[in-house]
Amino acid sequence: xxxxxxxxxxALAVDHRAVGRFTMATALVAVLAYLVLAPLIRLQLKAFxxxxxxxxxxxxxxxxxxxxxxxxxxxxLGSLLIALVLGTWLAWASTRLPRRLRFLSVFPVLxxxxxxxxxxxxxxxxxxxxxxxxxxxxxxxxxxxxxTTGPINIYxxxxxxxxxxxxxxxxxxxxxxxxxxNIGADFLEAAQVCGSPGYQVFFRVTLPLLRPAxxxxxxxxxxxxxGQLTGPLLLGTNEGITVLTTDMYNQVSSTPVDYGLxxxxxxxLLGFGLLVVLGQKFLLGDQRRFVTHGGKGFRSSAxxxxxAAVGIVLFSLTATVLPLIGLLIVSLSRYxxxxxRPSTFTLDNFRKVLEASATRDAIQNSVVYSLIAVxxxxxxxxxxxxxxxxxxxxxxxxxxxxxxxxxxLGVPAVLFGVGFLVTYSQKPFVLYGTRWVMILVYVTLxxxxxxxxxxxxxxxxxxxxxxxxxxxxxxxxxxxxRVILPLMRSSLGGAAALMFVxxxxxxxxxxxxxxxxxxxxxxxxxxxxxSGFFPLVAAVALIMSAVTAVGVAVALVAxxxxxxxxx
Amino acid sequence: xxSVSLKGLTKRFxxxxxxxxxxxxxxxxxxxxxxxxxxxxGCGKTTTLRCVAGLETPTRGQITIGDRAVxxxxxxxxxxxxxRKIGMVFQSYALWPHMSVRKNIAYPLKARGLKQAIxxxxxxxxxxxxxxxxxxxxxxxxxxxxxxxxxxxxxxLAARPEVILFDEPLSNLDARLRDQMRSEIxxxxxxxxxxxxxxxxxxxxxxxxxxxxAIMRAGAIEQLDTPQRVFEAPATEYVxxxxxxxxxxxxxxxxxxxxCGGQPLEGLxxxxxxxxxxxxxxxxxxxxxxxxxxxxxxxTALPVQIVDVEFGGRQMNVTATAAATRVRVHVSxxxxxxxxxxxxxxxxxxxxxxxxxxxxxxxxxxxPNQAEAAPAVAGV
Numbered sequence: 001x002x003x004x005x006x007x008x009x010x011a012l013a014v015d016h017r018a019v020g021r022f023t024m025a026t027a028l029v030a031v032l033a034y035l036v037l038a039p040l041i042r043l044q045l046k047a048f049x050x051x052x053x054x055x056x057x058x059x060x061x062x063x064x065x066x067x068x069x070x071x072x073x074x075x076x077l078g079s080l081l082i083a084l085v086l087g088t089w090l091a092w093a094s095t096r097l098p099r100r101l102r103f104l105s106v107f108p109v110l111x112x113x114x115x116x117x118x119x120x121x122x123x124x125x126x127x128x129x130x131x132x133x134x135x136x137x138x139x140x141x142x143x144x145x146x147x148t149t150g151p152i153n154i155y156x157x158x159x160x161x162x163x164x165x166x167x168x169x170x171x172x173x174x175x176x177x178x179x180x181x182n183i184g185a186d187f188l189e190a191a192q193v194c195g196s197p198g199y200q201v202f203f204r205v206t207l208p209l210l211r212p213a214x215x216x217x218x219x220x221x222x223x224x225x226x227g228q229l230t231g232p233l234l235l236g237t238n239e240g241i242t243v244l245t246t247d248m249y250n251q252v253s254s255t256p257v258d259y260g261l262x263x264x265x266x267x268x269l270l271g272f273g274l275l276v277v278l279g280q281k282f283l284l285g286d287q288r289r290f291v292t293h294g295g296k297g298f299r300s301s302a303x304x305x306x307x308a309a310v311g312i313v314l315f316s317l318t319a320t321v322l323p324l325i326g327l328l329i330v331s332l333s334r335y336x337x338x339x340x341r342p343s344t345f346t347l348d349n350f351r352k353v354l355e356a357s358a359t360r361d362a363i364q365n366s367v368v369y370s371l372i373a374v375x376x377x378x379x380x381x382x383x384x385x386x387x388x389x390x391x392x393x394x395x396x397x398x399x400x401x402x403x404x405x406x407x408x409l410g411v412p413a414v415l416f417g418v419g420f421l422v423t424y425s426q427k428p429f430v431l432y433g434t435r436w437v438m439i440l441v442y443v444t445l446x447x448x449x450x451x452x453x454x455x456x457x458x459x460x461x462x463x464x465x466x467x468x469x470x471x472x473x474x475x476x477x478x479x480x481x482r483v484i485l486p487l488m489r490s491s492l493g494g495a496a497a498l499m500f501v502x503x504x505x506x507x508x509x510x511x512x513x514x515x516x517x518x519x520x521x522x523x524x525x526x527x528x529x530x531s532g533f534f535p536l537v538a539a540v541a542l543i544m545s546a547v548t549a550v551g552v553a554v555a556l557v558a559x560x561x562x563x564x565x566x567x
Numbered sequence: 568x569x570s571v572s573l574k575g576l577t578k579r580f581x582x583x584x585x586x587x588x589x590x591x592x593x594x595x596x597x598x599x600x601x602x603x604x605x606x607x608x609g610c611g612k613t614t615t616l617r618c619v620a621g622l623e624t625p626t627r628g629q630i631t632i633g634d635r636a637v638x639x640x641x642x643x644x645x646x647x648x649x650x651r652k653i654g655m656v657f658q659s660y661a662l663w664p665h666m667s668v669r670k671n672i673a674y675p676l677k678a679r680g681l682k683q684a685i686x687x688x689x690x691x692x693x694x695x696x697x698x699x700x701x702x703x704x705x706x707x708x709x710x711x712x713x714x715x716x717x718x719x720x721x722x723x724l725a726a727r728p729e730v731i732l733f734d735e736p737l738s739n740l741d742a743r744l745r746d747q748m749r750s751e752i753x754x755x756x757x758x759x760x761x762x763x764x765x766x767x768x769x770x771x772x773x774x775x776x777x778x779x780x781a782i783m784r785a786g787a788i789e790q791l792d793t794p795q796r797v798f799e800a801p802a803t804e805y806v807x808x809x810x811x812x813x814x815x816x817x818x819x820x821x822x823x824x825x826x827c828g829g830q831p832l833e834g835l836x837x838x839x840x841x842x843x844x845x846x847x848x849x850x851x852x853x854x855x856x857x858x859x860x861x862x863x864x865x866x867t868a869l870p871v872q873i874v875d876v877e878f879g880g881r882q883m884n885v886t887a888t889a890a891a892t893r894v895r896v897h898v899s900x901x902x903x904x905x906x907x908x909x910x911x912x913x914x915x916x917x918x919x920x921x922x923x924x925x926x927x928x929x930x931x932x933x934x935p936n937q938a939e940a941a942p943a944v945a946g947v
Contacts, residue, residue, distance in 0.1 A: 017647065464661035470648040471620050472675035473656040473726060482674075486665045 022394075025387050029397050032380070032404045035444050039419025040270065040411065046422060047263035055260035056267070057397030064242070069268075072243040074223035075161055075232065082165025083221045084214065087172025090315060093308035094173075095180050103308050105177070106322060107316035112170045113552050115505035116230045116321055117522050118541035121529065122323025123163050124235060125330050125538065127154035133326060136338040153192040155239045164231045166319040168221040175217030179210050219276055220409075226269055227412025229508040234529060244269055245414045245508075250513060252418055259422055266415045277403065294407035324545070330537035349539040362524040367547065369520065370503035373442035374496050380443070381405075381450025381495075388451070389458050409448040416441055417512030430551060441509045446499045451497075457491035458484075504547050521547070569633030569729035571596040571619065574619050576628035578614055578786075588614035589786035592628070596730075599760035603777030605767060605809070611786040612766045616732050619764060620655055621648035632729050649678065654723030656736040660715045662707035666717050668694070669703040675726040682914045684726075693725045694718075696755065713744045720752070724761070733765040737772060749775055770810050774798065782806050804845060804927040812847035812925060814894045816869075819843045828890025833859055833868040837921045841928050848924035850895045855885060855906060856916040866918040873913040885909060 048054045059065065087108075094105040111119065126134040129149040144151045153159065183206065191201045229245040236246060244265055251262035330336050332345040353359045369452055384405055390397035408416065420441045425432035431440070465487060469479040485492075507522035514523045521544040528537045576592040579585050591612040596602050604612040617623040619630055624645060630638040632653070637646040654675065656763070662671050672690045673852035676682075681689070688864050694700040697717040707715055716736060723731050737745045753776055756763065767773050773780045774794040781791045782805075794876060801807035808815075819833065821946045825832040855871075862868045871887040871894065878884075882897040883906055894917060898906040 017645075130712070462659075464657050464659050465663055467620075467622050467648075468655065468657055468661035468663070469674070469678075469723075470622070471651075471653055472678050472679035472722065473649045473652070474674070475647075475649050479676060483663055486664070490664075 005434055006400045014015060022397075025394055025397050027379070028383050028387070032384070032401065032447070035440065036404050036407050036447070039416055039423045039444075040407075042423045043259070043262075043263045043415065043419040044267065044270065045333055046259045047267060049202065049260065055258070055264040059264035060262050065247075068242045068244060068247050069240060070156060070566040071232075072226060072245075074157065075164060075243055076222055076508075078158075078161035079165035079168050079225045079228075080218060080222050082162065083168035083172045083225075084218055086165070086169040087217065087221075088176050088210070088214065088279050088564070090173050090312060091176035093305070093311050094177055096305040097312070098304035098306075098309065103307060104312045104316075107312055107320075107559055108173045109170050110316060111167045112174075113501055113548060114324070115507075115541070115544045115548055116167055116520070117234070117505070117525055118327060118545050119167065119323045120234050121233050121525070121537055121541050122326040123159075123334065125326035127159065127532070129155070130337055131338040133329065133338065133340065134322075138506065154555040155235050155241075156371075157236070157241055160231050160235050160241065163235070164225060164228050168224055169315070169319070171221050171224065172214075172217040175213045175220070176210060178508045179213030183209050223273060223276055223412070226272060227414060227508075229412075229414050229511075233511075234526070243422050245412065248414055248418060249512065252421065257495050259418070263422075266412075266418065267441065268413050270415055273407075273410035273412065273415075273567060277406050280410075281399075281403070281406075311383065315322060324542075327538045327541050328546075329538075330535055331542050333535055333545065336538075349535040350543070350545055353536055353539045353543065357522055358519065359536075362519040362521050362540075363543065363547070365435070365438075366504050366520040366522075366544075369438050369442060369518075370500050370506075371424040373439045373446060373492060373503055374499045376439070377443045377446045377450040377499065378454075378492065378496060381447065381454050384447075384451045385455035385458055388455055405447045405451040408445050412544040413445055413506075414512065416444060417509035420444075420509070420513050432513075433517065435518050437513055438510065438518050438520070442503050442506065445506070445509060446503065449502070450495060453495040454488070457488050457495075458478045460491075461487055494555050497551050499552035501548050501555065504551060505544060568598055568727075568760070570598045570600075570631075571730050571762060571764070572629075572631040573615070573619070574617060574629040576615070576629075576630065577626050578611070578618060578623065579626045587611075587786045589618075589783075592786070592788065594645055594781060594788065594791055596762060596764065599762055601756050601763045601765065601776060601778045601800065603765045603767060603773035603780045604783055605770060605773040605777075605780055606783035607809070610783040612768075612783045613734060615783075616734055616764055616766045619730070620653055620732050621646060621651050652726075652729045653730040653732060654726065654728040654730075656716075656723045656734065657737045658738060660719040660736075660739075662708075662710075662715055662718055662722070664707050665702070666707075668705055668707065668710070670708065671718060672703075672721050672725050675722060675728075678892075681726060681728050689725060691880045693721045696724065696759070696791075697721045697751075712740050713748060714749055715813060716740065717751075720755075730762040730764065733763060733767075735766055735768065736767070737767070746773075751907060752776060774810070782809060801847070801925050804847060804925075807847040807925045807927070811849045814846075814848050814850065814853065814896075816846045816889065816892055816894070817843065817929060827869055828892060828937060830890045833916075834862045834866045834918070835864065835921060837867065839926050843929040845927045845929050846919075846921070846924045847927065848919050849898045850884070852923040853894070853896045853917060853919040855887075855898050855909070856895055856918050857905070859916055862916065864917050865920050865922070867921050868916050868918045870918045871915055873909055873911050873915060875911055876909050883907065883909065887915070887917065 045057075047056060090108045094108070097104055126132050129135060129152070132152070132154065135150060138151055139148075154163075179258070187205060187209070191205045196204060216555070219477055227245060228243070229249065229494055232241060232243045232246045233249060236242065242250070248262045248265050251258050251265065308547070323493050331338055332347070334344065334346065334348070384401055387394055387401055388398055391402075394401075420437055421432065424430065424437045424440070431437040461484070465483055469483045470476075474482065505522065507526070510520050511523050511526055514520065519527075521540060525537055525540045525544065528534075528540065572595045577590050578588040580588060592611075592615060594602075604615060606612045615625055618625045618638070619632075625638060625640065627640045628638070629636060629640070635646075636642070636644050637651050638644060660743070662668075663674075667675070669690055672693055673685055676685050676689060691700060691703070691936040694703055698718050699714060700723060702710060702714060702718065707718065710718065719736070737748055740748060745910045749772055758774075765773070765776055767776075776799075777794055779791060779815055780794055780797050782789045782797065784805055790797055790806045797806065798810060799814065801810060804815075818839075819826050820834065820839075823831065825836050825838050830897060837846065837901075856862060856868070859868060860871075867891045871889040873885060873887050874893070876883055877886075878900065879897070881900055883900045885896045885898055887894055887896065896917065898904075898909070900907060
């Protein structure tokens with residue numbers, strides 16, 4: 001299929017193979033358009049057709065909406081600031097690690113692969129004003145010795161911002177570290193030979209070269225910050241801290257359900273997401289320019305630094321290990337109190353979780369839904385990547401397809417969640433309550449990853465293997481099966497495992513689309529949190545992390561140590 | 568093996584402005600003939616090859632392999648590459664890294680359903696032909712560049728296709744290996760002839776391998792002839808420049824005789840009907856003399872001033888100006904020869920035999936932009 005380039009619309013207008021190929025590509029784009037756009041459009045229509053005309057007036061005139069908007073922007077910008085500073089510093093530090101400690105450079109990525117909801121719950125166990133373990137430790141210090149609560153209150157906006165900032169740091173880190181790797185050592189050496197001292201090289205050469213990565217990584221982090229549901233929902237509800245996402249969630253989850261209101265509240269997020277996706281297309285143009293790189297890679301001319309290693313370890317301890325320790329202690333205890341009694345530790349909570357049919361089903365559902373979704377999205381991503389690779393052949397379809405598969409990255413998952421709820425609880429496809437609506441939303445959320453990762457695999461492969469097969473007498477199908485698939489095996493394996501990781505920890509869309517019979521690990525954890533069964537919450541969170549860890553291990557084995565960078 | 572014929576083949580790339588990779592290309596390749604497509608990068612030679620393979624679709628024209636039309640724009644025929652019975656050797660070799668050498672060579676046989684041939688030992692036979700039978704169970708990664716090249720050749724030959732297409736197959740090899748592979752391909756073709764189209768930008772490769780050479784320029788063929796004819800009688804000044812006649816002198820007939828840039832020519836006068844001609848000759852076809860007395864009867868001579876002298880091992884590479892035109896001459900570097908002691912600013916005499924030079928009309932009517940190719944040493 002790769003071999004017969006359509007020469008232009010005038011010449012050879014009827015080539016039946018080209019027509020067949022074009023029909024299939026159109027069908028794919030149509031299906032994806034329905035999958036991605038239908039929920040967003042139907043949701044948006046609700047906003048215009050609410051009771052009394054449109055819901056915008058009702059939504060924006062409510063008490064406290066201005067504060068919600070303010071909190072949303074504050075959360076996004078605050079966590080972005082933390083992420084940019086920490087992420088850039090950590091990326092720089094990772095280039096200055098001593099040779100023996102190079103493996104440490106994976107650590108700052110951990111907050112992405114450990115389920116976000118587990119980390120948030122873990123932080124709550126540490127920093128809740130009353131029984132938080134770290135608070136209890138801090139109260140032993142002379143400054144706070146008289147207090148009975150505090151000094152830190154995790155259920156407050158600044159701490160929600162800090163916790164969110166930690167998880168966004170990993171994204172900025174990934175982008176900036178990749179950019180560091182692409183700065184050829186010779187650029188910096190050239191600057192030094194020209195007489196620039198070290199600090200000048202950093203500000204005059206390194207930082208300007210990082211600017212695209214900082215812009216892009218910062219953009220992604222900003223979108224994630226705006227669409228953040230987990231942190232504000234679990235930590236902010238008690239104190240009445242609402243952001244747009246939690247506001248939407250409340251409209252949909254409490255009676256009376258008002259989809260119009262939820263849609264109107266989500267509109268700013270949708271608009272901003274669209275703006276970023278389209279703006280990025282406009283700014284970056286043809287994405288293929290950015291995919292492969294050569295060169296010697298970045299080598300800092302400065303000596304390896306102990307501070308770099310210490311900084312990375314410190315960040316990983318704070319952002320990942322501490323909350324996991326909090327989870328571990330609570331999961332082993334009978335009750336969550338400020339006093340830790342190792343002598344009373346028990347595995348009962350795990351036993352209960354694994355015996356209760358609700359939690360067992362949820363674990364099974366998570367794994368099964370994720371696997372099915374991965375199996376569906378991989379071939380779709382392969383087809384989409386193949387079309388994007390030969391974009392010139394599809395002058396109209398390719399840009400549309402590119403937009404469709406990028407959209408789930410720009411539009412917050414909470415919008416897709418509510419959109420799917422609206423779309424699939426009415427005709428023509430009434431799927432609400434079945435596993436398929438969960439699987440479809442998972443497929444949609446994974447489209448960007450499935451396509452991008454396979455696209456870069458295909459680009460790295462080049463054309464000649466495929467062409468060599470065609471001139472050897474093999475048809476398109478044989479070529480794909482015998483040559484392309486085996487050669488793509490490792491990048492396919494890496495992509496599959498990574499998507500499995502992201503899906504088993506999915507919470508935002510799941511919590512909106514789930515029903516009584518389609519619970520997954522994240523939603524069960526959230527329900528137990530709401531009912532106050534904290535030791536069970538901790539046990540589920542740890543099990544969830546363990547399932548994810550298996551996926552990460554598979555990803556590393558299948559795709560090599562670079563597969564985390566594919567994110 | 569079959570004949571191949573291209574008729575009116577045109578490939579246009581839409582763009583602003585639209586460009587032509589080739590324009591109304593016509594030529595026929597006889598059964599068993601080895602033809603070389605020679606030209607600088609961007610002249611359309613690789614696109615032509617890929618059109619024959621079916622990897623690109625021409626805008627117009629016909630391609631016939633044997634007696635079967637594989638492409639015909641008027642009859643809307645476009646046979647996909649896998650149905651064209653061709654073999655191809657890629658510049659990057661494109662050996663599939665996940666298959667052993669044996670599987671790579673057997674692939675075209677399997678893909679074309681020639682199980683019997685595999686059973687009869689065709690894979691081993693082909694491997695023996697290119698002397699890589701001891702590599703059969705290795706993976707491509709474990710082979711050197713030259714070995715990979717051999718395996719790629721074996722894969723192209725295995726199914727005994729009607730034509731074998733070579734896309735600059737030697738350009739990734741180092742100079743020594745390139746010479747060796749070149750003579751091996753030549754020998755292989757002499758022992759067991761196959762129809763071949765060989766794309767290259769290296770004139771020595773084309774001269775050595777091609778039974779005929781097609782020299783391409785901007786999507787058209789400048790000359791299609793045997794290497795001997797191309798070398799001895801280049802059809803256009805462009806061809807002459809491309810095959811190494813890098814020296815260019817504009818000669819003018821006056822009432823008193825021939826001149827070059829105002830200076831009178833000594834010795835034998837060029838045999839040309841036009842009033843102004845361009846003489847092209849290679850640095851090896853000229854020599855330097857101390858003075859006009861040393862000029863022989865069959866030579867044309869012109870006073871020159873030496874600009875620079877490089878030591879080139881077996882010869883001295885001398886740059887000189889003759890009537891404001893730069894020329895390069897290779898002279899003897901023998902220790903006892905006086906030419907070893909040539910230094911810049913020396914005033915000497917340039918001598919060349921008109922019969923070993925090529926003469927062209929100074930302003931050829933059929934190629935208005937010929938002059939732009941004047942210093943054309945591209946690819947030489």
